[in-house]
Amino acid sequence: MSYSELARARYSCRRYTDEPVSQADLDAIVEAGRIAPSAHNNHPSRIVVCDTSELREKAARAAFRFEKDGSVFGAPLVILICAVTDDAWVRRYDNMSAALIDTSIACDQMMMQATDLGLGTCWVCLFDPQVARDEFGLPAGIDPISMLTVGHPADVIASPEKRAERLIPLEDFVIPAQA
Numbered sequence: 001m002s003y004s005e006l007a008r009a010r011y012s013c014r015r016y017t018d019e020p021v022s023q024a025d026l027d028a029i030v031e032a033g034r035i036a037p038s039a040h041n042n043h044p045s046r047i048v049v050c051d052t053s054e055l056r057e058k059a060a061r062a063a064f065r066f067e068k069d070g071s072v073f074g075a076p077l078v079i080l081i082c083a084v085t086d087d088a089w090v091r092r093y094d095n096m097s098a099a100l101i102d103t104s105i106a107c108d109q110m111m112m113q114a115t116d117l118g119l120g121t122c123w124v125c126l127f128d129p130q131v132a133r134d135e136f137g138l139p140a141g142i143d144p145i146s147m148l149t150v151g152h153p154a155d156v157i158a159s160p161e162k163r164a165e166r167l168i169p170l171e172d173f174v175i176p177a178q179a
C-alpha cells in the first residue's frame, strides 16, 4: 500500500473484535513510535502499553466516557503516550514547548504503523490526565498526553463521500501566501 493509500485507509475505529494484537504487531507499533523524530532530537515521548485486562481497566477509568468491556472502546490494546515535559525542546522566541508536537508524532507513527498492519486505531485525548497519573503511578514530570486504542476492527470506514463531507476543502486548508 502506498502512503497516500494508507492515509486514506486510516479512520477512527471505535469497535473492536476480541482478537488480541499479536506480539509481533505490538513490537512493530512500539518501534514506529520509538523512532519518531523529535525537536532537537530530545525524545521526550514515553509510552505505557496496556495489554492486560488490569492495565486496560486503568486506561478506561481515565477515559471513562469511552469505557466498554473494561477497556477504551473495548480495544484489546491501549497505548498511553506521555511526555517528559522538561526534556522537550522549547522555542526561545515564544517559549513554545515541543512536548505536544513530539508526542503527537510518536502517536501518529504508531497509528499509521498499526493501520499498515491492518489494525484499527482511535486517537483519544478526552481523558482525565490526573486519573491516568494516579492509575499508572506516573512520577512527577511525566505527563499523560494521548491514548491510542488498537485492535482488529469490528466496524468499517465510512464511504469516501461521507468522509469527504467532514473534511475542509483544499482552498480553506492552504492559505494563499502573501507575495
Ligand SMILES: Cc1cc2nc3c(=O)[nH]c(=O)nc-3n(C[C@H](O)[C@H](O)[C@H](O)COP(=O)(O)O)c2cc1C
Binding pocket: 010, 011, 012, 013, 122, 123, 124, 125, 126, 127
Ligand atoms: C488529537 C486528537 C484527539 C482525539 N481525541 C478523540 C477522543 O477523545 N475521542 C474520540 O472518540 N476521538 C478522538 N479523536 C478522533 C477524531 O475525532 C477523528 O480523528 C476525527 O473525527 C476524524 O475522523 P477519522 O479519524 O475517522 O478520519 C481524536 C483525534 C485527534 C487527532
